[in-house]
Amino acid sequence: MTALLETRRLTRxxxxxxxxxxxxxxxxxxxxxxxxxxxxxxxxxxxxxxAGSLAPSSGDILLDGRPVTRLPAHRCVRAGIVxxxxxxxxxxxxxxxxxxxxxxxxxxxxxxxxxERAAELLDFVxxxxxxxxxxxxxTLAGRKRLELARxxxxxxxVVLLDEVVAGVNPTEAIAFTALIRRVRDERGVAVxxxxxxxxxxxxxxxxxxxxxxxxxxxxxxxxxxxxDPLVVSAYLGTAATEVRT
Amino acid sequence: xxxxxxxxxxxxxxxxxATACAALAALPIALELSGYAHNLLTLSFIMIAGALGWxxxxxxxGQVSFxxxxxxxxxxxxxxxxxxxxxxxxxxxxxxxxxxAGCFALGGHPMLRLRGPYFSIATIGVGEASRLVxxxxxxxxxxxxxxxxxxxxxxxxxLYWWALGLAASVAAVSYAIRRSSLGxxxxxxxxxxxxxxxxxxxxxxxQDLIFALSGAVVGxxxxxxxxxxxxxxxxxxxxxxxxxxxVLMAVIGGVGTSLGPLLGAVVFVLVRTxxxxxxxxxxLGLYGLxxxxxxxxxxxxxxxxxxxxxxxxxxxxxPARGPAP
Numbered sequence: 261m262t263a264l265l266e267t268r269r270l271t272r273x274x275x276x277x278x279x280x281x282x283x284x285x286x287x288x289x290x291x292x293x294x295x296x297x298x299x300x301x302x303x304x305x306x307x308x309x310x311a312g313s314l315a316p317s318s319g320d321i322l323l324d325g326r327p328v329t330r331l332p333a334h335r336c337v338r339a340g341i342v343x344x345x346x347x348x349x350x351x352x353x354x355x356x357x358x359x360x361x362x363x364x365x366x367x368x369x370x371x372x373x374x375x376e377r378a379a380e381l382l383d384f385v386x387x388x389x390x391x392x393x394x395x396x397x398x399t400l401a402g403r404k405r406l407e408l409a410r411x412x413x414x415x416x417x418v419v420l421l422d423e424v425v426a427g428v429n430p431t432e433a434i435a436f437t438a439l440i441r442r443v444r445d446e447r448g449v450a451v452x453x454x455x456x457x458x459x460x461x462x463x464x465x466x467x468x469x470x471x472x473x474x475x476x477x478x479x480x481x482x483x484x485x486x487x488d489p490l491v492v493s494a495y496l497g498t499a500a501t502e503v504r505t
Numbered sequence: 506x507x508x509x510x511x512x513x514x515x516x517x518x519x520x521x522x523a524t525a526c527a528a529l530a531a532l533p534i535a536l537e538l539s540g541y542a543h544n545l546l547t548l549s550f551i552m553i554a555g556a557l558g559w560x561x562x563x564x565x566x567g568q569v570s571f572x573x574x575x576x577x578x579x580x581x582x583x584x585x586x587x588x589x590x591x592x593x594x595x596x597x598x599x600x601x602x603x604x605x606a607g608c609f610a611l612g613g614h615p616m617l618r619l620r621g622p623y624f625s626i627a628t629i630g631v632g633e634a635s636r637l638v639x640x641x642x643x644x645x646x647x648x649x650x651x652x653x654x655x656x657x658x659x660x661x662x663x664l665y666w667w668a669l670g671l672a673a674s675v676a677a678v679s680y681a682i683r684r685s686s687l688g689x690x691x692x693x694x695x696x697x698x699x700x701x702x703x704x705x706x707x708x709x710x711x712q713d714l715i716f717a718l719s720g721a722v723v724g725x726x727x728x729x730x731x732x733x734x735x736x737x738x739x740x741x742x743x744x745x746x747x748x749x750x751x752v753l754m755a756v757i758g759g760v761g762t763s764l765g766p767l768l769g770a771v772v773f774v775l776v777r778t779x780x781x782x783x784x785x786x787x788x789l790g791l792y793g794l795x796x797x798x799x800x801x802x803x804x805x806x807x808x809x810x811x812x813x814x815x816x817x818x819x820x821x822x823x824p825a826r827g828p829a830p
Contacts, residue, residue, distance in 0.1 A: 311703065337705030345703070351696040354689060362689040366705025374686070414705050 262325060264289050264450050265310070265341070265418050270319035272305055279305040281474040282319070285452075287418065292444055292451045294465030294482070296458075298494060301471040303454040304346065307420045310452075311343035312336035323418070337366055340417035344424060348407045350395035356406055357382065357391040363413035378413055385409040385439065401432040408439070412447065419443065421453040425460045433460060440464055462486070470494065526673045533665055543665060544733075549774045550668035551729045554675045556754035556766035556773075558722030561679070561715050563752065564761035565688060567695035568617065568712065569625045572632030573723050574747035578639060580606040580724025581731035581742045585652045586645065588732075595660055596667070599728035606724020607717045617712040620698065629745070636743035651738030654731060661735070668729055675722055676767055683763035691715060695761075723751070753792060756799055759808030768807045 263286035272280040280302040287293050295303050308314040310321055312333040321329045328339050336342075351359050360378035367374075382388045385405040387398075395403055404424055411419050425436045437460050443449050455461040461468065462482040470478040470485055472494040478485050485491055533543055555577065563569045584602030587593050593601070616627040639646050646652065682688045693701040694708045701708055731737045741747070750773070758769020780788035803809045 313699065313703070332707075333699075333702035334705050334707045337703065342705075343703055345700070349697050349700040349703075351693045351700065353692050353696050358689055358692075361686070362693045362701075362706070363704035365686040365689070410704060 263287055263322075264291075264324065265452075266322040266325075267306075267310065268320045268322070270306070270309060270321065271317050272302075272309055272314060273317045278474050280309065280316075283471070283474070283476050285469065285476075287450050287452060289450055290444055290448055291466050292440070292453065292464050294461040294468040295452060295454045295471060296456075296461060296468060296485075297454075297471035300473075301494075302474040303471055304422060305474075306471070307343050307422050307452075307454070310336075311341055311420055313343075334366070337414050337416070340415070341420070342411045342414045342416040342418075343420040344407045344411050344422055346422040346426070348400075348403045350398075350403055350406050350410070352395055354394075355391065356387055356393055356395060356398070359395065359406060359410050360413045363410045364415075367413075367415040377415070381409045381413050384412070384442075401428040401436075404428060404436070405439075408443075412443065412449070416449055418450045418452065421451060421455075423455055424453070425455055425457045433457060436460070437464055522673075522677070526669070529669055530666060543662075545774065545778060547665045547668045547733060548730075549771050550665075550672040551726050551733060552750075552754060552770040552774050553672040553767050554668070554729075555723050555726035555751055556758065556770040557672075557675045557679045557764075558719050558726065559751035560755045560760065560762075560766045561682065561691075561719040561722070562712075563719075563755055564766070565682065565691040565695065566712060566715060567761070568620070568716075569752065570628045570719075571625050571745075571748045571752060572628030572630075572635070573720070573751045574743050574745065575632050575635035576606040576610055576720035576723045577727035577730070577747055577751075578635065578739065578742035579609045580721075580727030581737050582639065582646050582652070582727075582739075583724075584728030585654050585731050585737055588654055589652065595656075595732060599667075599725055599732070602728035602731075603721045603725035606727065607721030609724075610717045610720025611713060613716050613720075614709075614713055617709070617716060629748075632743070632748050633745065636739060636745075639743055640739040646739050649738060649740065651736060652731075654735045654737070656732050656735035660732065664729065664733055668733075671725060671729060672767075676764060680763045687711070687715075753796065755806075756796060757806050759806035760804075762805060762808040765806055765808035772807065 265287040267283060267285040269282045269284065270280060271278070271282050283306060295306065297303055305314065309316045312331050312335065315330055320327055323339055323341060328336060328341065331339060351362065354362065357378060360381055361374055364374035364378045382391055385408055387402065387405055387409065390398060390402065395406055398406060408421070408424060421440065424440070425433050428436065440451060440453065441464060444451055453461060453464070465482055467480065468482050468485045469476055470488070470491050477490045477494060478488040480488070532538060538546070559570065559573050580602035583605040584598040587598040587601045588595065613631065616624060616631065619627055640648060690701070690706050690711050693704070693706055694711060698708045727742065731742070754769040754773045755766040756769065757772055758767060759765025777788060780791060799806050805812070
């Protein structure tokens with residue numbers, strides 16, 4: 261089975277620092293892939309490379325087997341890859357509905373179509389009542405929902421979620437987890453998510469990849485990854501591994 | 506949830522706009538306007554077009570240009586040259602000037618990679634460089650002695666309706682842009698250029714496009730202005746004062762609003778004409794003061810003031826009608 265999205269030996273250096281070092285990744289259709297790792301492991305760099313915000317130093321990115329390696333961000337969106345930001349970035353001068361409209365236009369030229377999709381997505385994320393409000397009046401959770409809806413409005417095949425659950429209260433976190441599952445199940449969109457909130461990422465992910473210092477150190481089902489001594493040492497240090505073994 | 510598609514133009518607004526245009530078109534004949542009033546209105550229309558055109562890049566995208574005099578000058582001088590050398594009919598000359606100004610603006614592509622104050626500073630540099638180049642390019646612009654254009658009295662009189670047509674069209678287009686998907690994209694770029702790219706908007710393409718369109722409109726205004734004065738010289742057309750004028754008109758009227766700069770241009774032309782006649786030394790100082798007051802207290806200018814007053818009126822009337830059901 262061929263992968264929907266694939267990276268091969270993906271590398272990005274910032275001067276002497278190798279933020280991402282030869283990472284291979286394969287994402288299948290309708291899959292949720294969790295990417296975890298300590299702070300500074302390269303998760304956000306990985307997203308920036310795939311989404312076209314940064315150009316890789318070397319390596320390839322393939323969507324459906326076609327290279328999208330050096331496409332600028334707006335072309336990646338048209339190809340079907342879209343990201344959300346860890347710190348939400350709504351367009352504060354547009355209403356909630358207009359935020360979705362502008363993203364929706366990226367894909368479909370016809371205004372009528374864009375409007376239907378935007379309205380449908382507002383309901384999907386539960387912001388239907390807030391269509392005419394400005395993003396500034398939403399709670400953080402509301403803005404995170406908007407960020408997700410705006411990404412989906414571009415009609416993606418792969419959506420990259422950078423810590424969407426982090427920072428919201430536990431009730432909201434549970435609601436978000438359900439929402440992300442529905443993104444996959446109802447809309448058929450494949451998801452790569454980074455997350456520090458472990459219950460969320462572990463319950464959602466079909467597979468989990470662990471990054472540390474820019475390298476992939478483990479990959480597998482959530483349970484396999486948690487049991488991996490390398491992963492435990494990356495998070496807790498080697499002494500912890502010795503205690504466990 | 507029901508999302509009603511917003512109507513591009515409400516019938517009432519369209520009617521008001523059409524009536525206003527018709528009234529202004531009939532004005533010179535109906536009231537037998539004095540030559541002075543006739544000219545003042547013509548100049549206002551030309552400046553309205555310029556201010557609204559500037560607002561497309563300066564207001565909608567938030568890239569504040571202090572160099573639009575370059576496009577104004579190119580439009581004016583190319584139109585003038587076409588008139589003098591090729592004896593083309595005036596409207597064709599104006600269009601030629603607009604086209605040249607639009608192409609000239611496309612040369613601004615590298616500047617548009619800059620944002621905020623850096624962009625503004627770059628436009629000052631390019632604007633001043635253009636002024637010098639065109640001042641010393643004497644074969645084309647006549648240098649500091651300028652160009653005298655063959656404008657007969659009939660054309661000068663008719664210029665009123667040409668300028669009115671231009672101002673009305675630019676106002677309609679401004680309104681349409683603000684309400685269209687293009688307008689949303691421009692506002693998204695203004696809010697966050699990286700986030701705009703992340704929803705599939707090419708900031709480079711849309712900024713180039715709107716800068717060229719803005720330049721073409723300001724060039725068209727420059728062409729009409731050249732015909733209006735029938736004498737042009739580079740230091741006036743390309744001057745830094747001229748660039749500031751566009752910024753001032755937009756700021757007074759309401760930067761980034763669809764039609765605010767229209768109000769700004771009218772106020773600017775009227776106040777300037779009055780002040781220049783009565784207090785020639787004071788007028789720049791007064792504009793400075795006005796600018797400071799607006800930026801401090803009402804960033805949306807006259808439009809913001811109007812909205813505020815409208816809000817007071819609504820609130821004052823609301824209790825009289827009792828609580829909303």
